[in-house]
Amino acid sequence: MTRVDIKRDLDALNKQIAAANRALFKSAGLYVINLMGSPGSGKTTLLENILPRLQDHVRTAVIEGDLATENDALRIRKTGVTALQINTNGGCHLDARMIENQLSRLDLAALDLLIIENVGNLVCPASFDLGEDLRMVLLSVPEGADKPVKYPTAFLNAQAVAITKTDLLPYLNVDLDEMKRYMAEINPKLVVFETALKGGVYEAERLVAYILEQVRQKKGK
Ligand SMILES: Nc1nc2c(ncn2[C@@H]2O[C@H](COP(=O)(O)OP(=O)(O)OP(=O)(O)O)[C@@H](O)[C@H]2O)c(=O)[nH]1
Ligand SMILES: [Mg+2]
Structure with missing residues (x-):
């Protein structure tokens, strides 16, 4: 068997398991977000700050x-939210089987929302469906405006983007409008949010409202 055949088989297997995960999430009425972005783009910080607001609803x-x-996982548990940790031992992304393996540890029927923070990487996670409803990419301002066109797959396969660390704009030579133009060039359908950490307050109101609305729609509430 050639290398290409093996890769094709692994892709097919991942798609199959992702479809099974998706069916399970649907039957449990559970909305699932796959959160991805470069190391340090602010994924865990975003979760630490929005989880208490989401948990109210x-x-x-x-x-x-x-x-x-x-x-x-330790950082997330401090918010009072259940967090499971997967270690990929060198792997640059999560796959559908890794998620499937964790699901028996959660009471899916007692949940409305599952957020998966993928391995910090703007390339590998983009090619692996986990069975999620929403794929959200985080791109932090210091990474630079041109990242959507340099790493297009993540943006092409996502439905939403959060531009994080916009509080740093005054200190950096990064053009926010240019970053948004590049995003629209790759994927005009992307819903784009901005977040900022200002005076100890994490600003993400629109993003929180959007997530709550998506959960409500899936649950038919
Ligand atoms: N100024 C500023 N700093 C932030 C913001 N969000 C995160 N940071 C800082 O960025 C650093 C990395 O944040 P993390 O939340 O750990 O990033 P991550 O994407 O979860 O990183 P990995 O899980 O390692 O990929 C931390 O020092 C945060 O305090 C923000 O909105 N503004
Ligand atoms: Mg993190």
Whole structure:
């Protein structure tokens, strides 16, 4: 068997398991977000800050993906939200089987929302469906305006983007409008949010409202 055949088989297997995950999430009425972005783009910080606001309305759990350590799960648990940690031991992304393996550890029927923080990477996670409803990419301002066109797959396969760390705009030579133009060039359908950490307050109101609305729509509430 050639290398190409093996890759094709693995892609097909991942799609199959992702479809099974999606069916399970649907039957449990659970809305699932796959959160991806470069290392340090602010994925866990976003979750730490929006989880308490989401928890006021929907029952939420988190699955964390990292090469090593339980650091991010520990950070999330401090908010009172259940967090499971997957260590990929060198792997640069989560796959559908890794998620499937965690699901028996969660009471899916008692949840409305599951957020999966993928391994910090703007390339590998983009090619692996986990069975999610929403794929959201985080792009932080310091990474630079041209990242959507340099790493297009993540933006092409996502429905939403959060531009994080906009509080740093005054200190950096980064053009926010240019970043948004590049995003629209790759995927005009992307819903784009901005977040900022200002004076100790994390600003993400539109993003929180959007997530709550998506959960409500899936649950038919
Ligand atoms: N100024 C500013 N700093 C932020 C913001 N969000 C996150 N940070 C900082 O950015 C650094 C990385 O944040 P994390 O939330 O750990 O990033 P991550 O994407 O979860 O990183 P990995 O899980 O390692 O991929 C931390 O020092 C945060 O305090 C923001 O909105 N503004
Ligand atoms: Mg993190």
